[in-house]
Amino acid sequence: MKELNVNGAVMKCYPLCAAQKLHNYTIRFCPAQVLCIGTGLYVQQEVDFGMLKRAIYKAYEMFETMRLRFIEDENGEVYQYITPFEERDIPLCDFSDRDEEEAHNEMRKWTALPFARYNSPMNQVIMIKLPNGYNGIYLKVDHMTMDSSSIIGFNRAVLETYCSMKYGTEMPKPMKSYIKQLEKDLAYEAGSDAKKRDEEFWKNEIAKDEPMYTDFSGQGRLLTQRRENNNPNQRWAMVISRSPEASISVYSLEHEASMRLMKFCEFYHVPMASLLLMGLRTVLSKFNDDEKDVSVKTCIARRGTLSEKYSGGTRVHFFPLRTIMEEDMTFLDGVRMIQAEQSRIFRHANYDPIEYMAKRRERFPTQAGASYESISLTYQPLTVDSNTKEMPDIPYKSMWYTNGVAGQPLYLTVMHRPEDNGLNFNFEYRKDVVTEHEMQYFYYYLCRVLFRGIEDETRTIGEILEMI
Amino acid sequence: MLEKIKEIIVNYVEVNPDEITAESRFIEDLGLNSYDFMCMLGDLETELDIAVEEAEVVKLQTVGDAIAYIETLKS
Numbered sequence: 001m002k003e004l005n006v007n008g009a010v011m012k013c014y015p016l017c018a019a020q021k022l023h024n025y026t027i028r029f030c031p032a033q034v035l036c037i038g039t040g041l042y043v044q045q046e047v048d049f050g051m052l053k054r055a056i057y058k059a060y061e062m063f064e065t066m067r068l069r070f071i072e073d074e075n076g077e078v079y080q081y082i083t084p085f086e087e088r089d090i091p092l093c094d095f096s097d098r099d100e101e102e103a104h105n106e107m108r109k110w111t112a113l114p115f116a117r118y119n120s121p122m123n124q125v126i127m128i129k130l131p132n133g134y135n136g137i138y139l140k141v142d143h144m145t146m147d148s149s150s151i152i153g154f155n156r157a158v159l160e161t162y163c164s165m166k167y168g169t170e171m172p173k174p175m176k177s178y179i180k181q182l183e184k185d186l187a188y189e190a191g192s193d194a195k196k197r198d199e200e201f202w203k204n205e206i207a208k209d210e211p212m213y214t215d216f217s218g219q220g221r222l223l224t225q226r227r228e229n230n231n232p233n234q235r236w237a238m239v240i241s242r243s244p245e246a247s248i249s250v251y252s253l254e255h256e257a258s259m260r261l262m263k264f265c266e267f268y269h270v271p272m273a274s275l276l277l278m279g280l281r282t283v284l285s286k287f288n289d290d291e292k293d294v295s296v297k298t299c300i301a302r303r304g305t306l307s308e309k310y311s312g313g314t315r316v317h318f319f320p321l322r323t324i325m326e327e328d329m330t331f332l333d334g335v336r337m338i339q340a341e342q343s344r345i346f347r348h349a350n351y352d353p354i355e356y357m358a359k360r361r362e363r364f365p366t367q368a369g370a371s372y373e374s375i376s377l378t379y380q381p382l383t384v385d386s387n388t389k390e391m392p393d394i395p396y397k398s399m400w401y402t403n404g405v406a407g408q409p410l411y412l413t414v415m416h417r418p419e420d421n422g423l424n425f426n427f428e429y430r431k432d433v434v435t436e437h438e439m440q441y442f443y444y445y446l447c448r449v450l451f452r453g454i455e456d457e458t459r460t461i462g463e464i465l466e467m468i
Numbered sequence: 469m470l471e472k473i474k475e476i477i478v479n480y481v482e483v484n485p486d487e488i489t490a491e492s493r494f495i496e497d498l499g500l501n502s503y504d505f506m507c508m509l510g511d512l513e514t515e516l517d518i519a520v521e522e523a524e525v526v527k528l529q530t531v532g533d534a535i536a537y538i539e540t541l542k543s
Contacts (some may be wrong), residue, residue: 269495269529271502304507305479336526339502343522346506381501 001183004071004079006119013071013079016144017185018352019302019314023144024078025354026407029369030244031114035143038111038401040104040128041155041418042136043394048166049127049135053090055161056125056137058171061085063154064178065312068145070118082179092127093138100131104399107138112404115142134397143314148413149301150312152382173310181311188350198351206356206363211322211372212293213237214284216410216442217434221374222288239409240369243432246406249439251425253447258422264454268332273298273379274339276414278331279450280377281323281338283442286449286465295322297408298342299378300349317353319345320373327462331453334461371408378413383421395419400426409433469535476511477531480504490532502526509534518542 004013016024023035060066067083095103107128115122122142129135137158141151153175160172188195212235215221226234253261265272281294288294302308302315321341325334396418406428413426425446427439448468453459459467474485481499494500500508509520512534518541528534 273502301503304504306482307479340523340526343502343506343526346503347510347522349503 002073002079004073004081006069006071006081011071011081013073013081014179014182015186016078016080017182017313017315018189018350018354019147019316020080020144022317022353023314029240030407031405032117033112033114033403034244034405034407036111036114036140036403037143037146037148037151038107038138038140038403039151039155040107040136040138040397040399040401041159042128042130042134042397042399044133044397045135045394046133047127047135047162049092051165052127052137052158052162055158055165056090056127057087058161059154059157060088062157062172062175063150063312064175065145065150065314066123066141066154068122068178068313069120070122070144072118080182088121090125090127092129094129096129096131098131103128103130104401107399108401108404110138111140111401130397134395136397145314146312147301147314147316148378148380148415149303149309149382150314152380153310153312176307176309176311178311178313181307181313184307185350189352195351198348199355201348202351202356202359206360210235210364211295211320212291213372213374214288214291214294215374216284216287217438218287219289236364236366236370236372237374238367238369239371239374241409241430241432243430244405244407245431246402246404246428247431247436248400248402249427249429249436250400251427251440251443252417253423253425255420255422257447257451258416260454261423261450264457268335268457270335270339271342272381272414273377274335274342275450275454276379277321277338277342277377278335278453279446280375280412281325282334282449282453282461282464283445284375285325285461286445286468290327290465292326293322293324295320295373297321297373297376298345299376300346302349316378317349317351318376319349319353319356321345322372325461327465328460330458330460331464332457335453374409376408376411378411380413380415383416383418402428406430469538470531472515473512473531473534476508476515479511480508488531490530490535492531493529494531494534495529512538516542 001012001014003010026034064082068080069083071079122145124140126138128138157172163169164171213222222237225237226232265275277296280296284294285291297318298321300317302317323337398418409430411428415424417424425443449464452464452467474488478485483498492498494505509525528537
């Protein structure tokens with residue numbers, strides 16, 4: 001911690017944690033808008049916007065990370081600090097007489113506008129009136145201050161506070177201190193024994209043989225790059241492209257089908273993320289000549305303790321999950337192998353992902369921007385509607401707006417819909433490497449694998465690969 | 469051992485410690501997810517100076533299973 005002068009006031013400023021450093025690293029090679037996350041939460045109900053505005057201010061007060069700002073010191077190092085509570089203007093934007101898609105497009109444009117990096121607010125809230133009686137809020141945040149868990153927590157706090165004001169129900173529970181949690185994270189990073197143990201774990205992982213790149217669109221990219229580099233044994237591929245322009249395609253899995261996946265997980269005591277990873281790695285295998293060695297980047301929310309869960313901020317770390325599966329392994333054994341592998345990784349997920357990548361490049365020298373993973377998976381189990389029983393049976397609409405660019409070729413985020421708990425598959429992809437049609441194709445195969453697997457868990461991977 | 473486990477569980481989920489029994493299931497009854505569960509085991513390792521095997525611990529479903537498993541490690 002160091003004290004810095006912020007607009008004439010001396011403020012306690014803290015270094016960035018590892019998760020924030022990863023985002024800060026991304027904007028070295030990607031436009032700053034890559035860190036903007038835009039969301040919309042709407043209910044089909046008349047809303048008292050004066051009351052909603054007061055609820056939003058209350059939620060601002062509760063969430064330290066909604067008041068988080070950044071500053072550069074004299075050496076160019078980035079620090080963070082919390083501003084005291086401030087009542088910023090929260091405008092109302094009325095789209096009720098416009099086409100709904102036009103309204104969402106407008107919000108996509110807002111999401112593509114980056115925040116000023118230093119001494120400036122890193123979020124924006126706008127109250128929204130949509131056509132068809134939907135009303136709610138648009139929220140844009142900078143990823144260095146909040147991740148999807150924090151965003152859902154904030155939206156939930158606004159809803160619960162509004163319900164409390166309108167219906168006299170309980171106010172949301174107080175949040176935990178972001179700064180106290182940050183201090184714990186920084187203490188871990190400052191050469192703690194726990195960090196040394198994690199470093200040893202990842203060193204041993206990296207010491208294993210070289211992983212194999214498997215692309216979501218087949219072997220073309222790897223084969224082309226092998227030819228270009230005159231290296232028929234190359235196992236990595238360049239995943240950074242010239243244009244970061246991106247788009248999001250959302251596919252909604254029907255409620256009944258989603259429930260079948262969830263019941264499978266409940267029955268066999270396996271996490272949904274393990275099942276989804278099994279689906280993904282099997283499709284990647286299929287698209288890459290039945291490759292057995294498949295790696296997928298997995299998102300780890302790192303919100304275990306109550307302090308981690310309720311302190312806001314951005315905590316996500318990405319690490320590769322590598323599995324080598326023979327064709328005679330059953331689907332269920334594959335899911336269980338992934339579950340065990342995830343459990344191993346979870347225990348060492350506090351390690352800095354940038355340090356991991358640097359160590360991996362020392363072991364396997366590749367070009368800058370090369371990778372062994374073509375897809376990143378995030379499974380988000382939280383929904384915004386929990387604890388809002390005062391608003392039962394009211395139709396919800398939640399939106400995640402693209403910021404127009406992406407740091408990697410393909411991110412898949414699987415989330416539960418607030419309205420029916422069904423699963424939405426959000427594919428965010430770079431337009432120059434994949435088309436919407438290819439995404440549809442990939443999603444189709446992913447569903448085929450998942451449902452062939454859960455309808456008979458004793459089917460082998462080889463059988464499933466043949467069936468699809 | 470049950471008391472030690474209770475102390476640790478309440479750092480991860482909002483649950484009344486008096487309601488935690490040997491029969492409590494980590495996921496269904498206590499609401500832990502797999503990440504919480506592995507972190508909680510990490511705390512137990514530190515507190516009890518033991519080392520758990522990931523492949524074994526994913527099979528543990530109840531607090532009683534965890535107690536029995538830890539006893540085998542300690543013996």
